[in-house]
Amino acid sequence: GAVVSQHPSRVICKSGTSVKIECRSLDFQATTMFWYRQFPKQSLMLMATSNEGSKATYEQGVEKDKFLINHASLTLSTLTVTSAHPEDSSFYICSARPGTGAIEQYFGPGTRLTVT
């Protein structure tokens, strides 16, 4: 149980284009999902907290107009990197909490974004 999927696993895009990453909870409903960014050999850096049916809460320093988050259903959250630049290249990982009252977070497999 508590499986989280992410799509795509890898994506290469050109500077200036937008990329959408999907995060799905496969066997549970997730009222809260989190989006992280991870640079090589570094820790996970929380970008935003996504709640179903409401606006995401962004961490300090994260541009909400550049990283658009939509949590339209209890099993799907999307992260759109708009007008991507090479410095946006990174490993993006989502996580989800299985339902209200749960504290555990289960992670997706991550999406490696390369912007050329």
Add this chain to the structure above:
Amino acid sequence: GENVEQHPSTLSVQEGDSAVIKCTYSDSASNYFPWYKQELGKRPQLIIDIRSNVGEKKDQRIAVTLNKTAKHFSLHITETQPEDSAVYFCAASIDFGNEKLTFGTGTRLTIIP
């Protein structure tokens, strides 16, 4: 906000020996402390967690201890095996609402055959 420090950053142990990774946290309100294992290019996987109402939790070769007074918690892996090689992250959170996890900086554990 919460700050989590993790030590050591790298750790090498002989197969069969024990490994210990330590973390300290700053917010005394934190009451949930998970540990994640991440292999190269893969997702972090929850391996064990502890809440502040207990001082120790064990699951086969893995154990976590918590000292609330000192605000530190540790991961203990006994009888290490090559497949234990990975990066381990500790984290801290407040078990309330949508509280986020604050992660430590990670420990790269290498098991030497």
